[in-house]
Amino acid sequence: xxxxxxxxxxxxxxxxxxxxxxxxxxxxxxxxxxxxxxxxxxxxxxxxxxxxxxxxxxxxxxxxxxxxxxxxxxxxxxxxxxxxxxxxxxxxxxxxxxxxxxxxxxxxxxxxxxxxxxxxxxxxxxxxxxxxxxxxxxxxxxxxxxxxxxxxxxxxxxxxxxxxxxxxxxxxxxxxxxxxxxxxx
Numbered sequence: 001x002x003x004x005x006x007x008x009x010x011x012x013x014x015x016x017x018x019x020x021x022x023x024x025x026x027x028x029x030x031x032x033x034x035x036x037x038x039x040x041x042x043x044x045x046x047x048x049x050x051x052x053x054x055x056x057x058x059x060x061x062x063x064x065x066x067x068x069x070x071x072x073x074x075x076x077x078x079x080x081x082x083x084x085x086x087x088x089x090x091x092x093x094x095x096x097x098x099x100x101x102x103x104x105x106x107x108x109x110x111x112x113x114x115x116x117x118x119x120x121x122x123x124x125x126x127x128x129x130x131x132x133x134x135x136x137x138x139x140x141x142x143x144x145x146x147x148x149x150x151x152x153x154x155x156x157x158x159x160x161x162x163x164x165x166x167x168x169x170x171x172x173x174x175x176x177x178x179x180x181x182x183x184x185x
Contacts, residue, residue, distance in 0.1 A: 038141045040074040045138050047162065049154035054138065055124065058115030059090065059147045064101035065112075069147055071098075074140055081114065081135035081151060083125045088114040090137060090149065114149070127153055 045051065061069065068074075079092030089111045097105050116124075128135050138150045157165075 036141055036143050038139055039069055039072055039147075040076065041139045042076040042079070042137055044076070045136055045152060045154065047157075047165070049134075049136060049152070049156055050161075051138070051152045051154050052133070053127075053153040055116075055120065055151045055153075057088070057120075057149050057151055059140075059149050060113040060115060061095075061147055062106050064098040064106045065095050066147060067101070068095050068098040068106075069140065070142070076137060079137050081124075081128075081137070083121065083128070086118060086121060088116055088121050088124070088135075090114055093137065093140075114151075124151075124153065132156060 073096035075094040075096075077092050077094055079090065081088055081090055083089075090113075091111045092109075093112065094108050095106070096108055124135060127133060132155050134154060134156070135151050136154055138152045140147065140149050142148070
């Protein structure tokens with residue numbers, strides 16, 4: 001038999017400090033946050049248009065389109081909504097082809113039917129026929145597993161309006177920097 005080794009003696013002057021993180025709380029996510037996931041935003045809209053009103057609409061998609069949409073492969077390019085008879089269509093939205101779709105792929109640039117009530121279509125058609133107003137998509141998101149698009153009734157900004165917005169944002173950004181610099185020092 002081997003003799004037992006003695007345990008090392010501890011020095012009473014050395015104190016070991018253990019830190020534990022007691023904040024194990026995760027950020028509380030609501031069911032709405034889990035169900036609503038923004039897939040794509042049309043970043044040009046706030047710069048180019050003044051938004052008057054918004055509306056949520058469903059989109060009629062094929063299986064490979066929804067798979068590609070869930071992967072976030074969407075581009076807005078020059079998209080807008082047009083009305084034909086009693087229907088509304090979204091055009092100019094590019095949803096890339098889904099790689100794993102074997103036989104039933106989709107056309108990336110096809111016009112997609114919007115799912116709206118007849119009274120909503122008529123109301124927005126009447127508003128969009130006013131001079132200078134158009135209906136543009138602002139974002140595409142998933143709500144409870146269904147694809148939705150947020151539409152905006154918008155009026156195009158003039159060049160001088162865009163310049164004023166740039167000046168205003170520049171002034172706000174510089175003033176925020178100055179305030180931050182003075183509060184730090």
